[in-house]
Amino acid sequence: MARRARDNELPDSFRIAARAAGGRIDEFGPGYLGGQLLVAMPSMQDPRFTQSVICLCAHSADGAMGIMLNKPLDNLSFEDLLRQLEVEPVPPQRQIRLLAGGPVEGGRGFVLHTTDWSSEGSLQVTGDLALTASVDILKAIAGGGGPRQGLLALGYAGWGPGQLENEIQRNAWLNVPTDEGLLFGGPPDGMWRQALAKLHIDPLLLSGTAGHA
Template sequence: MASRDTSPLTEDDPGADGYLAGQLLVAMPGMSDPRFARSVICLCAHSAEGAMGLVLNQPLDNLTFDQLLSQLGLDPVPPARRIRLTQGGPVEGSRGFVLHTADWETEGSLEVMPGLALTANVEILKAIAEGGGPREGLLALGYAGWGPGQLDSELQQNAWLSVPADEALLFEGAPDQLWRRALAKLRVDPSALSGAAGHA
């Protein structure tokens, strides 16, 4: 069996256009919006039209994968395998998105970056429940959204740090440790951060 690859799924640097799709946004300690305090967000789309991402470290406490399958009428329950559920953000909280490795795709799957995809089709949940589907994945209900130029402005105000995504940060470890682990990848000590310092 091949060893786990925890290297970035794509280059460390944002594209030449300055957009950050495929990067992780790590909230600075001075984050003014309590919904995003200490949040880590995988940015799935970022362009002049705006941005969309999924919060990775706010677990859903009131819903299990088995319960979700039952609600959607998908078999089998109990499933052959499960994925983690997270509250993806404050927008469209009843809409589900699966962030996953790109070794599996279906109609409508969106490439976030090489090696990482986003699917909002129930076919992926059925495949996972049957023991197939992508090698790694998580299900987010809702998402975080920004209008044109909004995220860029927040980055300039040092509301977020950006961190290259890798599979270990995306899919492994305890959610309550993710904020510190993401900062550690940048070799940043959380206690040394203030709301006025940082880079984007």
């Protein structure tokens, strides 16, 4: 699902990881972080990820794919997107938060949501969290249904084989378990500090701390 993408069209890294996990991202072996939150360290060199929090939706030996959670889209509303996709009803009966999900394929959309709603194209990230790229979920939300909680991201963050592991070894990221209240509850501009607080870390005191499993 994107502004004009085909239903259920997913990035190659997403499909590879899904096959490797048999449709479940939380079944990877030790060392893989599917379903975890990545929290950027203050020493992050890439300005695109400064103070970012990313839900890692897929992680395997073939690479990783995640959705950035705290970069709001200020120039596009949910209603505008529905009009572009010709999805009814407009105005929608429910709203959903729009985010810039990452620097890769910014015209493609993904809904990260609770698992009380799913479709054939949904991929289970954890027992409580799924990712859907079908326009069907937007139709459900616009009509007042759909998942209990969700957010819509345009674009995603992607890593090649071993790339994320190398970044973690260079202390670019911390990781923390997902939390529904953190994902869907608070304002995006406070998410980075809230994620660090789950690790009992004061960002003012951070140095070259290694990642947490």
